[in-house]
Amino acid sequence: MNGQTYADVLTDRYGVGPEGTLNDFISRRDARLLLADQIDLNAMVARYGAPLEVAYCPQITLQVERMLGWAAEARARSGYAGEFLYAYATKANFAEEVVRTAISAGAHYETSAAADVVIAQRLWRQGVLPSDRYIFCNGSKDAAYIAAIVALRTAGFTRVVPVLDDMEELEALLAACDLPLLLGVRERHDPGDVDVRHPGGERFGLTPVEIERVVERLRQTPHQLVMYHAMVGSQIEDAAHWNTRLARSAGAYARLRQAAPSLALFNFGGGMPTSAYSLGFDFDYTGFLQRLMQTLAATCVAHEVPQPGLVGEFGRYTVAAHNVFILEVGRVKHGQDRAPDWLLLNGSLMVSLPDSLIVPGQEFIILPLDGWDRPARQVRLGGRATCDSDDFFPRPGSQPLFLPAPYEGQMIAVFGVGAYQQMIAGRGGAHHCLTPEMRRIIIERDEDALVVREIEPQSLGQIMGLLGYADVMLELPAQRPTRVPVERRTTRDSQRPARPARRRGAARIPQQARYGASARS
Numbered sequence: 001m002n003g004q005t006y007a008d009v010l011t012d013r014y015g016v017g018p019e020g021t022l023n024d025f026i027s028r029r030d031a032r033l034l035l036a037d038q039i040d041l042n043a044m045v046a047r048y049g050a051p052l053e054v055a056y057c058p059q060i061t062l063q064v065e066r067m068l069g070w071a072a073e074a075r076a077r078s079g080y081a082g083e084f085l086y087a088y089a090t091k092a093n094f095a096e097e098v099v100r101t102a103i104s105a106g107a108h109y110e111t112s113a114a115a116d117v118v119i120a121q122r123l124w125r126q127g128v129l130p131s132d133r134y135i136f137c138n139g140s141k142d143a144a145y146i147a148a149i150v151a152l153r154t155a156g157f158t159r160v161v162p163v164l165d166d167m168e169e170l171e172a173l174l175a176a177c178d179l180p181l182l183l184g185v186r187e188r189h190d191p192g193d194v195d196v197r198h199p200g201g202e203r204f205g206l207t208p209v210e211i212e213r214v215v216e217r218l219r220q221t222p223h224q225l226v227m228y229h230a231m232v233g234s235q236i237e238d239a240a241h242w243n244t245r246l247a248r249s250a251g252a253y254a255r256l257r258q259a260a261p262s263l264a265l266f267n268f269g270g271g272m273p274t275s276a277y278s279l280g281f282d283f284d285y286t287g288f289l290q291r292l293m294q295t296l297a298a299t300c301v302a303h304e305v306p307q308p309g310l311v312g313e314f315g316r317y318t319v320a321a322h323n324v325f326i327l328e329v330g331r332v333k334h335g336q337d338r339a340p341d342w343l344l345l346n347g348s349l350m351v352s353l354p355d356s357l358i359v360p361g362q363e364f365i366i367l368p369l370d371g372w373d374r375p376a377r378q379v380r381l382g383g384r385a386t387c388d389s390d391d392f393f394p395r396p397g398s399q400p401l402f403l404p405a406p407y408e409g410q411m412i413a414v415f416g417v418g419a420y421q422q423m424i425a426g427r428g429g430a431h432h433c434l435t436p437e438m439r440r441i442i443i444e445r446d447e448d449a450l451v452v453r454e455i456e457p458q459s460l461g462q463i464m465g466l467l468g469y470a471d472v473m474l475e476l477p478a479q480r481p482t483r484v485p486v487e488r489r490t491t492r493d494s495q496r497p498a499r500p501a502r503r504r505g506a507a508r509i510p511q512q513a514r515y516g517a518s519a520r521s
Ligand SMILES: *Cc1c(COP(=O)(O)O)cnc(C)c1O
Pocket: 089, 091, 092, 110, 112, 138, 139, 231, 233, 234, 235, 269, 270, 271, 272, 313, 314, 315, 316, 317
């Protein structure tokens, strides 16, 4: 790599230039790194400092709309008769603005837990979630989860679909609910299909024999089996393998449909991959859906059953790309014996990117905000906010990471962090080595304007309070704020309450080519 600039390294590796589009949500223009070709990250960090989290909700809308477009194209190409339903799997990110944005873009709702049903019911009552959307309830259901589902149904929401994960669940639901229910069954993985690197998926669902028993059990009841659920995995980039697995499930669906005429939906679950983790990502979404629709159509013809509505539950795909962390190199330690240097960042990688520890081979797109014409060097990132020897990235076996030298004061953007990272890290909690949560900038769209909210970083006092040391705070020296104060820009509309974020501290900004440039305000 000697002599190569950072831009050269990226071009060699991914075929992208230093200017223009880097992937479907990152671009670089006039030496500034942009999220969604809209949010100027260099300007954001100049305005707010680092560490900084930027959540750009309009990207979520775009993700939903793109998928609906690809599905419509796949349907046109395959002549598929069933409709396509996009559900947001909320466990990827439960933040209120995230869930509300996905629903507003047309998504149905997929739940994973009792509290999730409570959120869905609240959104329905508020009018955010329309009555004609489905709420698919997955996962093993304890008494609280069953009670939340029954409460939602009893309150008058008819399109809640508990997806049975065991036979006891069915009995518990039938005992608790007098009103007719729509039900789903989830297919249990065949032992021969279990991926040794991700064996956890095997615990879900029902065997074919159990599914037959469900059909029998429902015969003399007012309840209807409407959905067959066949989830294969997560971030599945091998479309051919995925299609092969789903072809088998399509056969199982069609045979079940012959015995259960109320069946009307085939759900392929999560697994839709996101472009958010690697600039080298390549997946033909339309091609995948077209092939699946062709398979389903042919299978249904062969079994003389109608083509079902096709449901996808999109977690990662919906939200991974909308969120970015920006961290600053606070100290450099040279590697020994020609090993790459350590860049110690003003945050924690294990707190902010827990999947880097949990998911084998998990990558993130990490780009410097400046210095693309400077010489590239291989580096290792360390989280300075902890003293943990596991707080580093890239992990063993991952792609080597290059950044431009010299490194002091370098600002680094970590993309693709909008799915799972904050939920697994425990947003708002007390973290490893008491690493405080970063300042968070939440950007939403309201018609022709962007609404910007700023959430202060977690204070030492908040963390101490969470741990039961509330009184200790009195003895701690006052913290000096680190942020750069900048005038907020407001517009003619600022008197009118902004719909997405009618909260104190929200600024309304007319939408223009880019947002974030303090120089232009
Ligand atoms: C987690 C989960 C999803 C979402 O998976 P992604 O791979 O993030 O899209 C969808 N359906 C079910 C049942 C899940 O458990």
